[in-house]
Amino acid sequence: MSTPMDSRYTGVSELPPYRALLVVDMKDYSGNAGRDQTELTKLIPEIMQSAFERAGLAWIWARKSAHNGTGDGYAIVLPPELLPHLLNPYLTALQEELEHRNRYRPHFWNGPIRFRVSVNVGPIADSGENQLGDGSGAERVVLHRLLDSDPVRHLLNGSDPEVTQVAAIISRRVYEDAVLARFADDPASLYVEAGAEVKTYQGQAYLRVPKPSGYLLGAGFLKPARGPETPAGTTTPPAPSQPAGGFGVQINGSSGPIYTGSGTQNNTLYHGRER
Incomplete structure (x- = not known):
């Protein structure tokens, strides 16, 4: 033993x-x-x-x-x-x-x-x-x-x-x-x-x-569940939204979207349905 x-x-x-x-x-x-x-x-x-x-x-x-x-x-x-x-x-x-x-x-x-x-x-x-x-x-x-x-x-x-x-x-x-x-x-x-x-x-x-x-x-660190596929088969995130009027890039904060960049900015709270 x-x-x-x-x-x-x-x-x-x-x-x-x-x-x-x-x-x-x-x-x-x-x-x-x-x-x-x-x-x-x-x-x-x-x-x-x-x-x-x-x-x-x-x-x-x-x-x-x-x-x-x-x-x-x-x-x-x-x-x-x-x-x-x-x-x-x-x-x-x-x-x-x-x-x-x-x-x-x-x-x-x-x-x-x-x-x-x-x-x-x-x-x-x-x-x-x-x-x-x-x-x-x-x-x-x-x-x-x-x-x-x-x-x-x-x-x-x-x-x-x-x-x-x-x-x-x-x-x-x-x-x-x-x-x-x-x-x-x-x-x-x-x-x-x-x-x-x-x-x-x-x-x-x-x-x-x-x-x-x-x-x-704008979208955070986590990869979206679905997204457009590239020829290589990888998911490519969509580009940040560019609203009309020169607001710049949209950043989705906890209180709603905030636009940065040149032109008139509209940083008011979004009162519609939660996005």
Whole structure:
């Protein structure tokens, strides 16, 4: 009979250490010429590191244990107590760093560099030496499922590429541990709950956009249930309405539509049936 002290014992196992996980993925990476992709692959962790420095958190980048490239992205593993910093101020610093980089980007790149970001926390293999297999585990799978989900992809598709450079999605556990518990010092109202379904994964997640723009301002972060289909089979949000008389863009606030822009503005409450 095997016992827990016997090497043949196949029963209960100890949990691997809890770690904070962060991964970024560059939108439209494959749209760049093959000869430029190597440079972009090397640039992604450089941008991430610069964003930590911009936020005054260079010491956090230095504490990463497991870390590796994903071709069009990069993932890092950190001690769990650093999780709140990955939300505030890091997401805003990453947006600002990309704004700076994109201002001076080469003309031959396929548009500005824009990142989807996913954050999770949980038990992960980690030897502390970035060995093969480190950073693996069920929560690492969740990290990438969230990154590939429609809700966070919609955030970049529905925003101005020259304005919104970062769209983030965080797991429910991150939201509860860092946001609701106030360790991140981020108002919960900055996050929008969304269901994420990718392959066999289904779960609740939360969306965060440091600098929303375009369609997101008028219609919110969530993808509409139905919409016109493009030839590629993706749902394209309709453009914000443009009323006659030069009122500008319509923003649907809680008290009714508000029009911005040049010309006479009519910002009175809408008294008809709720829209």
